[in-house]
Amino acid sequence: MPGAAEMQIHDPLLGVDVERLEREMENYQEWMDQRTEEAYNIASQARAKGLDHSLEVEIPRASDLASRTEKLLVQYLEGAKVADDIRQLLAEFDRETTAIKMATMVSKRFRENGYDLQKSIDVGLRVGLAILTEAVLVAPLEGISEVKLLANVDGTQFLSVNFAGPIRAAGGTAQALAVLIADMIRRELNVDAYKPTDGEVERVKEEFGLYRGGLQYRPPPEEVDTIVRACPVMINGEGDQDIECAGYGRVRNIEGARIRGGVLLVIGEGLCLKAPKVQRHTERLNVPGWDFISTFANKNKEKTKDEKSNKFKSRKVPRISKFMDDIIAGRPVFGAPLEPGGFRLRYGRARTSGLAAASCNAASMAAMNDFIAVGTQMKIERPGKACAITPCDIAEGPWVILRDGTFKQFNTEDAYRKEENEIKMIWDNGEIVLGYGEFMENNKNLVPSGYNHDWWAADLLDGLDSEQAVEDFCRIMVIEKATLPDGIPGLPLNQYEDMHRRFKIRRDWRDFLIAQKPNWDSCKEIAVRFSTSLPPPHNPWWLDLPIEWLPALIQAIETATVRDGNLTFIDGVKGWNAQLMDELRPESEVVLDSENLPGPSIPIEDGIFTDIPPMYWVLRMHGIVKGSALVLGLGHHHDGDDLVITTGWQALLEGLGFSLNGRAPIKIENSEQIFRDRIDSLRKASKILEDEILRKGDLEKKRSAVRIAAETNARQRGCGIAETDRIGNDAAREVADPGPKNPEEYLRSQMLEDDHQVDGIISQIRQISRLRWEHSAPVRIGCRMGRPEKSAPREKPTVHSLFPIALSGGNQRLISNAADQKDLRVQMGIRFCSVCGKKSPMINCHHRKLDSHGEGKPGEVCGGRTELRISTENENSRRRGELQTIRLDNLLEDAR
Ligand SMILES: [Zn+2]
Incomplete structure (x- = not known):
């Protein structure tokens, strides 16, 4: 084994039987593989019946990102192998870099092998996008509908990439990098840069103005201008929205007048929002022509620099109120953001819990008037947006005020139910147990936990580092030594022969310590002897x-x-x-x-x-x-x-x-004086902060007066809107901000106020008492009930098929209403029957068998399998289908 001294005491793997666990994991993997095989067999048999679009199971099985990419793009790669190259690159670089390198490599290889430019670029771009999205999304297939080579006004050729709605799933980073990848491929294959005409630029601005869908970011016209003019490839797409552009409806290089949703996504959520990520690559790889991205990347940085010049950095845990949006009547809010009374955060994971799930005491569930049951969806403040909830017994229960004024905590549902009718007010919801991994998964910073029995036990585990320490512990806690777990949990590492044994000792001790409920005297003496803080209930909020x-x-x-x-x-x-x-x-x-x-x-x-x-x-x-x-x-x-x-x-x-x-x-101790001094200095700070707010208000008034004057002047001179704005802003900036009267005093006041918000009176408590004090409830997790009925089956009778009837079923989309019209005209794929040769939109031919007179026999259909045939005139017909007429009434009758 490795030298014990080199190991970290707090290495979480120390003493864990890694070999055995890995073996178990492999067995589990094998078991899953077998089950998968069985499931695939069943699915294959079902598919072979020919009732589905495909006769085979389309979802390929792949072992890693590289082979997933190859299988996902099989129809584009035409037999070319890319998996090994991806594996090699991934071993050396991160995923984004691999995507960029691989994309240019594939494009070049295809070009060298005699494929045309368009095809080569198309394949490369899709490979890049597939790697970026881990090859688990349809974005590389459906997110890019087409890659085209078009002509600039000066006759040079440029690259246009058509983005479609499914690109949304790829996320902003992949959208933005897809544009960068397209540009790098274009350079590699010597295609010129895109030089948009004014009309093409204005068209995008108009689209952003008209678009009614949700966008995380809607860039103002001047930003759109900068991006469209500077971006070396054209971000293009098919009109997929119902609204048409009136001003720039017919523009060079853009098909139709409808708004192109994909374009707005890629520019707004991709290039604008993820500029810093793109910039990292353009700077590292020295890609010319991408300087424009830095203006966007630095936009937010300048703001933080502004704050930095003030040297003030808040320690506050940010208040997140997003979960409070769209509150539904009748669905309770269990806690406002960070507000006392709401659930107190405790880290951990109950066995009943799972991913994106939290747990609370069953008494808490009852206290929430049974609005929380097992599996209820809750919208939460952090770390994610929502979670399912399960009961557990590690969480503390709620604190309530009874009718007679009694204030007590309930830790079991039974106890709660007994006195339910006496309860006047729920004062505190109790604890919510969230795994630390939830924070990691959501890419959120951890927030502090209260000092609870877990923390107390962890402190003690290390504190019990000798025979003497264990004896002291027994004496203080008044416990017989015989009832203790074996061993000494905190022994220095080099005194252990067997790390597995150390692990077991510590685990047993931990379980033992967490269950201890020391009285005040023991608690205090433990705190002095082992430098712990005080666990509940000896740790007030x-x-x-x-x-x-x-x-x-x-x-x-x-x-x-x-x-x-x-x-x-x-x-x-x-x-x-x-x-x-x-x-x-x-x-x-x-x-x-x-x-x-x-x-x-x-x-x-x-x-x-x-x-x-x-x-x-x-x-x-x-x-x-x-x-x-x-x-x-x-x-x-x-x-x-x-x-x-x-x-x-x-x-x-x-x-x-x-x-x-x-x-x-x-x-x-003269505690009263300590608090009075603190109150005085806080009052002074409050005055200074208030003065600064007044001063800033005055400055803003002066500035707006100057701005209005300058803008009026500019408008009279006939300047455009953007020009007027700029002149106004420039003039306003001319009014200097001398800063706070005494900057150092101001900074001190800010820090004092911030400390007060974060620590409250605990800094004074620490001054007064010689014990160690930690916060007992530093962070509450605001939450409200979600919509559990969303997950319940609601359609009655249940839906068992989907059929495109467009708007012909009335506002309830009833197929029987649509059938009343007899002939249904809708867009569907064109398929031809392999038995009778007739055209049918169905998977199995819907035409009736003919009797000897050539008349269709009701109730007897041909049923031959149909094959998709893509008509050559309309290249979009595979995705969009074509308008066709079918006899819906006959179809329904035959199905009966
Ligand atoms: Zn047929």
Whole structure:
């Protein structure tokens, strides 16, 4: 085995029986191959019956990208072999580079072998696109409908590539690179660059203006102008939209007046949005004529450079609200983006879960009023767009407020059901368990997890590094050593003979540690001895507690007492009224006198960054003491007018600088001063930030006055729209921005505000308490219910065939309505019967058998297999079909 010392302690493969697992994987692969073989056999037999378009199973089986490419393009390659070359290139280069190299190579080879220019370019381009899309999409076949050589005005020949709708599936990067590949092939084969006429440029602008479909990016006319003029190959296509261009309908090199959707996709989502990717290749490969792409690639960079000049970089986890789009009436939202109360993120994967799936406690499902069931589709904030959901028992359940004011957590569905009718409000949804791989799969940065039992166990695994450490652990936790798992999990690597054994020891210990529920004293001592932080329930949700509440909360704690192991606030909930929770929260809260709030009447600090104290509605309903206990997630109940905190209160005292003197908490740290100082500096920062916003507003007003003057002037001189815009912008830029009054102070204020948003009061807690504190709920995942009925069979009776009747079935597209017209005229492929020779659009000839008089016999059809024949006049007929008339009524009758 490799030297243990060289290995990383945290290497995830350390001690895993890789050999055995690989063997299992191979067996599994073999098993799947066999099943596949069986499935193919069945499919082949079915196909052989001739009821389908093809007599064979079209989907080729391939082992890797190279052979997939070869099989996908078999009809274009005409026997040429490309798989080995692709394999060789892939061994050396990345996929994009391989695609570019392979495309030019194939084109050149075809040309040398005597194929015409058009064919050579066509094949090369498709090979390139196939590699880019991993040869699993139809984009290389259907996304490029045609490659043409057309003539510039000066008589030189240029390359035009027709993109069609299915190119969308290839994605922006492949679309953009397809254009680059076409250009590189064109250069290799000495075809001139495209020199568009004004009409051709204007046509694309008009199309972007008229297009009604969804585009991720719609470039403004000047960008379209730049791209179409500079792009050395023509991005062309067939008109596939219903709208026609009026201004530039008939233009050189462009067929028809309809909008070409493929062109808009490739320019907007491809070249504009993926410019940085294209630029990487054009610069590395020194492709001339692509300088224009840098302007697009740098467009976003300039913005970030602007921000960089300010040296400020936010640490905030970005709020994503996309999942809130298109909310459906009757489908609940379970949490606004990042908002407390929503699901708390926990990393992991339950066995019941799968890809693009998350899990939560069954009690959470029940608490969501059963809107979440197994498999419910949820739209989520991150990492992906949506997920299916399954129940699991590793997630914490929801926290709820009961009618009598009790605040508690339910971790099983049974417990929840028992008290369901007593529940007044769901305060916190509990945890959502998401695999870290989901973040990787969606290409999203990881966001912080709360300090939970998993993290605590991981810290301890390394902390338990000697016999002595294990003994200390036993003493602190008051556990018999005999009940512990075997071994010492944190021993240095070089003290292990057998890595498998180390793996097993650590795994057993991990399971053991995660299940531990230490009391406060043990927890605290463990934290001191092993440098861990505190697992729930000894880790309040500090981040949620507004700093404005703290001076009042600290004052309140000074009057509290400890009774029967709970922290009691006398009159802590005096005047509390459960009915308040039924009322709809008003649009804007009115600040009450502190006497009118439930519980002790201690004045609350004014809001720092907001007009009223943050989360004022909580104060209004519950007062400072109960409000804080709720926000921090501390379990409690009412005893008359007294509030009794049952869980997590020791951590509250520890974090806020209190110790216990018998039954009374006493202040051992001047925590109030620490929070007051922080509040003061935050107020100062808030003022500076506000001033800067005002200053920028004034500057913008001045600029817009100058812009309007300049634009008016330009319009009077008769300048065009683009020209006027430019003159206006230039004039506005002339008004200098001197920047904030004191840039360093401004930067400091920005950072302070940002830190406050990210860390809340935990930085002060760390100052006050000598324990290690980590956030317990740093990130919530906003989510709402999706549309589960989308996946259910809805057609009744169920659909069992598709038949093109165009619009002749009325607005419900009923085939019986269409049949009433007897003759149906629709576009279909042209096929000829191999038995009677007649023309039929069906796979099996639909013509009736003739009786001795030459009349068709109802109910008896020829049934001969038909073959596709592509008519030569219309080269699009294979995809589009041709207008034909069939007797739909007879067809239906015969089918009965
Ligand atoms: Zn026939």
